[in-house]
Amino acid sequence: MHILDLEAKLKIINFDHFAATSMRQEVKEAMDPFFINEYGNPQSIHALSDEPREALARARLQAADLLNATSNEVIFTSSGSESNNLAIKGTAFARMDKGKHIIVSKIEHFSVLNAVKSLTKLGFEVSEVSVDKYGLVDPQDVKNALRKDTILVSITHASNEIGTIQDIKEISRIVHENSGAYMHADANTSCGFIETDVKELGADMLSAAPHRFYGPKGTGLFYLKKGVRVMPLIDGGIQEFGRRAGTENIPAIVGAGVACELAKKELKDRTAHLLPIQKEIISGVLSGLDEVYLNGHPEKRLPNNINFVVKYIEGESMLMWLNNNGIMVASGSACTSKILKSSHVLSAIGVDPALAQGSLLISLGQDNSLEDAAFFIKELPGVVNKLRQMSPLYEGIKKENKAQKDK
Amino acid sequence: MPIYSEKVMDHFQNPRNVGEIENADGVGELGNPTCGDIMKIYIKVKDDKIEDVKFKTFGCGAAIATSSMVTELIKGKTLEEAEKISNETVAEALDGLPPVKMHCSNLAADALHLAIEDYRARKEGKGPIGRVETPEHDESDILEHT
Numbered sequence: 001m002h003i004l005d006l007e008a009k010l011k012i013i014n015f016d017h018f019a020a021t022s023m024r025q026e027v028k029e030a031m032d033p034f035f036i037n038e039y040g041n042p043q044s045i046h047a048l049s050d051e052p053r054e055a056l057a058r059a060r061l062q063a064a065d066l067l068n069a070t071s072n073e074v075i076f077t078s079s080g081s082e083s084n085n086l087a088i089k090g091t092a093f094a095r096m097d098k099g100k101h102i103i104v105s106k107i108e109h110f111s112v113l114n115a116v117k118s119l120t121k122l123g124f125e126v127s128e129v130s131v132d133k134y135g136l137v138d139p140q141d142v143k144n145a146l147r148k149d150t151i152l153v154s155i156t157h158a159s160n161e162i163g164t165i166q167d168i169k170e171i172s173r174i175v176h177e178n179s180g181a182y183m184h185a186d187a188n189t190s191c192g193f194i195e196t197d198v199k200e201l202g203a204d205m206l207s208a209a210p211h212r213f214y215g216p217k218g219t220g221l222f223y224l225k226k227g228v229r230v231m232p233l234i235d236g237g238i239q240e241f242g243r244r245a246g247t248e249n250i251p252a253i254v255g256a257g258v259a260c261e262l263a264k265k266e267l268k269d270r271t272a273h274l275l276p277i278q279k280e281i282i283s284g285v286l287s288g289l290d291e292v293y294l295n296g297h298p299e300k301r302l303p304n305n306i307n308f309v310v311k312y313i314e315g316e317s318m319l320m321w322l323n324n325n326g327i328m329v330a331s332g333s334a335c336t337s338k339i340l341k342s343s344h345v346l347s348a349i350g351v352d353p354a355l356a357q358g359s360l361l362i363s364l365g366q367d368n369s370l371e372d373a374a375f376f377i378k379e380l381p382g383v384v385n386k387l388r389q390m391s392p393l394y395e396g397i398k399k400e401n402k403a404q405k406d407k
Numbered sequence: 408m409p410i411y412s413e414k415v416m417d418h419f420q421n422p423r424n425v426g427e428i429e430n431a432d433g434v435g436e437l438g439n440p441t442c443g444d445i446m447k448i449y450i451k452v453k454d455d456k457i458e459d460v461k462f463k464t465f466g467c468g469a470a471i472a473t474s475s476m477v478t479e480l481i482k483g484k485t486l487e488e489a490e491k492i493s494n495e496t497v498a499e500a501l502d503g504l505p506p507v508k509m510h511c512s513n514l515a516a517d518a519l520h521l522a523i524e525d526y527r528a529r530k531e532g533k534g535p536i537g538r539v540e541t542p543e544h545d546e547s548d549i550l551e552h553t
Contacts, residue, residue, distance in 0.1 A: 314443050316467035320419060334443040335467035335512065342443065354440030357465075390425050390471065392436065392447040392463040 010326030013372045017212070017304065017365035018160055018189065019330060023255065024214040024366075030258045031216065034251040042248055043239065052250045059257025066260040067206065068197040069223050075240045076253050077220040080188035080209030081111035082233070084154075086222055086244070087184040087205045088115040090230030091152045092124055098180070099149025100124045105137050106348040107164075108156050112186055113344075116154075134297040135164035135349050139171045143178055150181040157201070158190035161332055161345040161361060162296030163305025165194065172202030182228060188212065191221070192263040193270060193304055204228045214366065215259030219252035274303040274364050277373050281306055281362065284377035289384055295346060295359075306362040307332075309346070312394040313387040314357045321383040327376055332359035411468060412502035418472035423479050426461040433526025435518040436538040444470045445538075446518040448478070452526055457481050457489055462515075469504050469512035473497050477515035486523055492516050514541065 014022075034055065040048030042056045057071070064071040077083045092102065102116055106128045116126045127145040131137055137155055146153075153175045158165045172183045184205040187196045191206075192213025198206050205228065208221040224230060224243065236245025263270075282294055291311040310318065315331025322329050332343030334357060342356040351359075388394040411419070428449035438445030444466035451459035460482055464474040477497050481489040494516045498504045504513060521539060528534030 312465065314466050314470070316443075317419070317471055320468045324420065333467070334441070335470075335508075342441070357440065357443040390422065390463055391465040392445050393440065393465045395427070395447075395463060 013327045013375065014365065014367060015362040015372075015376070016328045016330045018361075018363035020217075021212060021214050021365050022367065023216055024259065024262060026262065027215055027255045027258045031251040031255040034254055038250075042250065043237065052248075055250060055254050055257075056248055059253045059260075062257035062261040062264075063221050066191070066196070066264045067208070067221070067223050068199050070226070072241065073198075073223055073226055075222040075224055075243050076248065076256065077222050077244055078218060078249070079220045080186075080207055080212070081109075081220070083207030083209075083220040083222040084109065084111040084184075084186055084188070085115050086230060086233055087186075087207060088112060088152065088154055089119065089233060090243075091182055091184070091205075092119050092122075093231035094229045095151040095182075096124075099147075099151045101127070101147050101150045103127045103129060103142060103145045103150060103153045103181075105129050105131060105155050105166075107131050107135055107159055107161070107345045108154065109160055109186060109188065112154055112156070131164075131348050133349050134300070135159055135162045135295075135345065136297065136300065137166050137171065139167060139174050142171050143174045146175065146179045146181065148179075150179050152182050152184060154184040154186065156189070157185045157187040157196065157206075158194065158302045159296070159305075159345060160189040161305075161343055162307045162349065163189075163301035164297045165190065165300045165302065168201045168203060176202065188220075189305075190302060192259070193267075193274075193302055195267065198223050198225070205230070210256035210259040213259055213263050216252045216255035218249055219256045221256065221260075270366070271303045273366070274368075277364055277368055277370055278303055278306060280370055280373040281376060284373065285380060288377060288381055292384075295349060295351065304364040306364075308360040308362075309351060309355050310358040310360055310384055311355060312358065312391045312397065313384060315359045317387055318358070318360060318383060321386065322376075322379070325379045325383070327379065330361040330363070332361055333357045410505050411472075412504075414476075414500075414502045415468065415472040415504065418475040418501065419468045422462075422471055422475040424461050424475065424482070425463065427463065428459060428461050431461075433522040433524075433529065434535060435521030435523070435525055437514055437518040437521055437541060438466070438538075439541045440465070442541070443467060444512050444514060444541075446470065446474050446514055447538075448474070448515070448518045448522045450519075450522045450526060452486065455487075456483065456485050458483075462518075467508070467512050469508040470514070472501055473504075473513050473515040474518070476500050477519050481519060486526075490520060490523060492519065 038051040040052045042053040060071040063074045129141045175183045182204040185203040188209040191208035204225045206223040211217040293309045295307040315333030316335040334342040346356040431449035432452045433450045436447040447463045449461045460478045462474040494513045525536045
């Protein structure tokens with residue numbers, strides 16, 4: 001979508017980092033040699049393969065270091081979605097002799113929900129555990145859903161919509177104490193912003209997406225604990241310990257490694273930078289506008305996520321006006337979803353589908369500042385009021401309020 | 408490439424004829440809040456011509472732009488002429504809409520026809536009609552467009 005008023009030379013404020021982050025300069029510089037000069041295939045024997053092979057090993061170490069894993073427990077995939085698919089389908093196909101039951105939550109990413117949906121067509125059974133109004137999974141609910149034939153529990157570490165952080169440690173403990181199921185944590189949104197220590201979390205598998213934390217697109221991380229077996233989704237050569245065939249995307253992997261190293265080094269600083277901006281936006285918006293609500297947990301949430309419902313207006317039109325003011329946001333409304341369904345996450349936490357249309361999703365990152373927050377807080381009421389004045393739903397509410405006053 | 412044409416953006420940002428008509432001769436309200444679009448069109452009719460028209464819309468950019476466009480297309484037209492305007496005419500006048508928006512947010516002409524129907528019903532002492540709920544989308548609608 002273009003910005004019509006180019007004359008204004010607006011500063012672009014990216015409040016949609018969950019969609020895309022700009023790569024760090026260090027990441028790009030590390031990748032650069034591997035496109036033209038060091039283009040070799042790490043699986044070759046000759047000298048062309050030496051530097052790419054070393055680079056691959058280095059990246060694996062950097063990723064393992066961020067996750068507190070060993071380097072032979074890290075597999076590079078093409079994306080966070082592939083990692084989630086590998087966890088789910090890979091486990092299902094490897095363990096179907098032990099059982100065909102999988103547990104997920106209602107607020108998983110579509111790469112989890114649609115992967116298990118596909119498996120149901122092959123005779124697998126899926127239990128979706130509910131969440132409370134903040135989006136939290138009760139570990140006891142997971143315990144109650146466990147069966148003798150449960151082979152996998154997959155729960156998102158932090159929601160990509162409402163930012164709620166789950167108690168993966170407790171869920172892992174319960175799963176392992178009460179069943180033989182594997183535990184997978186989808187950390188595609190959390191990794192790079194909060195701790196994703198696999199030993200601390202107790203997960204058997206974990207997915208992460210370096211492009212979410214200033215790495216390149218086209219690569220994903222998959223942690224597979226030593227001794228845990230999954231069947232590959234892509235068969236072929238012996239790349240990635242035979243778990244994921246195909247010539248390695250060395251430039252992207254190198255970039256992912258550097259993004260992991262930076263994340264490890266900067267994790268605390270990132271939180272310290274993001275939290276005040278997040279706090280400012282939440283308090284500024286809630287105090288500046290009537291009938292706006294915050295979704296997700298007030299404390300147990302990612303430092304870079306904010307999710308509001310603005311009543312009586314629709315998210316895409318809000319997004320388009322903000323876009324015109326140089327502010328890039330996302331929405332969970334039906335109109336913005338491309339599948340014309342409003343957010344399943346908002347529905348799972350009990351937001352009325354009509355209200356979910358007014359969803360406004362903000363994801364912060366390294367390039368945001370308190371000035372951006374102030375600008376957004378200043379601009380939003382104008383946009384909301386403009387759209388409310390045009391809304392037949394608001395009109396009805398105004399009349400109701402007036403009628404009540406007149407009584 | 409921008410997802411919306413310049414005309415859509417123009418009508419979205421400078422919507423024509425926004426508002427209500429007090430004592431309107433006909434009102435057409437159509438949509439479903441679950442799908443995210445509700446359109447309400449008010450008409451004032453004199454000598455079988457649409458003398459004035461206003462709209463209010465809850466919805467996405469396409470919903471607002473199509474509402475605005477339909478009001479512009481029919482102002483001053485006879486009822487008969489207005490009835491000939493279809494959702495497709497509106498989309499064409501906006502230089503097209505993204506395929507996925509064609510069936511969900513392109514309801515402005517339907518809302519207009521409802522307003523005319525409401526006008527006639529009122530004249531016969533049978534109106535007003537009130538809001539008409541459109542059905543929710545099913546998956547086949549969407550797969551058709553992807």
